[in-house]
């Protein structure tokens with residue numbers, strides 16, 4: 001077989017051992033296939049796929065939940081308007097993911113778990129994944145009617161979905177929400193952005209030089225957007241602030 | 253069963269007469285026309301067995317020892333692909349019994365559970381397999397990130413991967429509506445309502461009123477073929493789920509795998 005350039009390139013690296021795919025690799029693949037088939041089969045024997053009553057437009061369930069992998073976005077609806085939670089943030093995540101290989105190009109740390117030499121990447125990515133699953137778990141397990149928090153043991157002494165019974169007293173959020181005035185909101189956002197963009201560049205001069213202004217700006221924009229999402233969540237939870245910026249056209 | 257010692261003094265559980273039959277079968281022209289390389293017990297044969305078979309050719313003839321370790325690759329890309337195959341097979345079988353029509357879809361689900369032989373296990377496998385695939389594709393992405401496998405020359409394959417992640421989520425989401433029960437109906441209502449908030453293109457989104465966008469011509473309308481989830485949305489979900497998205501996913505996977513074969517597994521550089 002004619003070997004491609006990259007293949008040849010890699011195989012001449014010192015310390016890069018290769019072995020025939022047959023039989024070990026093929027066995028791993030085969031065993032994997034058996035294992036997964038048996039696993040799915042067994043799960044399917046014991047747990048039925050959910051099937052509720054027939055769809056009915058007139059009967060809106062409370063709450064109506066998105067599938068688990070999108071529930072993080074639905075959970076964000078508590079803190080953001082739909083155009084941010086449902087459109088801007090998911091698109092930004094996709095763009096950010098696609099950008100990763102183009103901003104993090106240092107080739108030496110590749111092909112092994114090497115956290116100590118890529119601390120920043122490790123922390124930022126892990127934080128993103130953590131945040132994502134944190135939102136999913138909150139939305140999936142802790143949200144009840146009207147999207148209020150329902151704690152597993154405190155709110156369900158019998159361990160069931162009690163809200164399905166009529167006459168159940170529902171929680172209603174007591175929090176009074178208010179907005180920041182436009183000048184204050186804009187000032188805070190602009191200062192946050194400027195400080196967030198410049199401070200790391202001054203503190204970590206070496207990395208700033210290595211990255212260059214374009215890659216640095218791309219990375220920091222995404223870091224600040226992520227922190228912005230967390231910041232907004234905290235503002236809402238701690239200070240009851242609904243919008244930081246209010247305009248006639250849109251609110252953030 | 254009696255054990256026999258063969259020429260090399262290895263224990264063999266195959267009785268001699270069976271062995272003779274095997275030997276004979278293997279020497280027939282028919283057998284040889286199908287399996288061109290004998291049992292791959294030497295290095296050249298091990299190379300040849302991979303190279304000379306169309307299906308085996310998806311694997312490399314040689315792999316880096318490093319990349320083979322389970323703790324390195326977690327097998328997650330492979331498992332994701334296998335789940336995709338499993339979902340294709342169970343999905344095609346489900347299509348025999350399911351019609352995406354407002355008044356039939358839900359009853360077909362009931363039939364699958366109570367009438368169709370093995371219908372319940374078929375549907376369960378498709379359902380749990382789908383959840384599994386979403387989960388394993390996320391794990392695969394996490395693994396690729398932590399091993400830094402998106403570094404050159406694999407940058408673009410990471411991009412293709414991100415698209416595959418998106419397509420996997422869309423596949424799962426469109427399938428969610430098909431049972432036409434309260435669960436899927438409202439989940440998809442919630443999900444597609446978000447599209448109406450798209451800036452410029454959704455009727456509830458910022459600035460869209462300046463473009464003359466209304467409830468019956470915005471992006472959500474294009475997605476679900478109506479102003480609310482109804483029969484049109486069901487057909488659209490079905491066609492995307494069973495034809496459109498699987499084709500896109502397959503095209504992307506072919507590219508993904510081609511690149512992996514050309515670049516090899518990532519390993520220490």
Ligand code: HEM
Nearest residue numbers: 325329330332333393396401409410413414416417517518
């Ligand atoms: C339907 C979804 C996907 C399938 C079926 C798939 C399949 C595979 C397979 C079989 C491999 C071989 C190595 C391994 O098993 O780990 C692989 C490698 C790879 N995948 Fe995926 N993948 C998918 C999605 C993704 C996603 C979401 C990403 C990243 C965002 C991605 C990025 C990569 C990269 C960069 C490699 C090369 C890794 C290396 O050489 O170590 N893939 N993929």
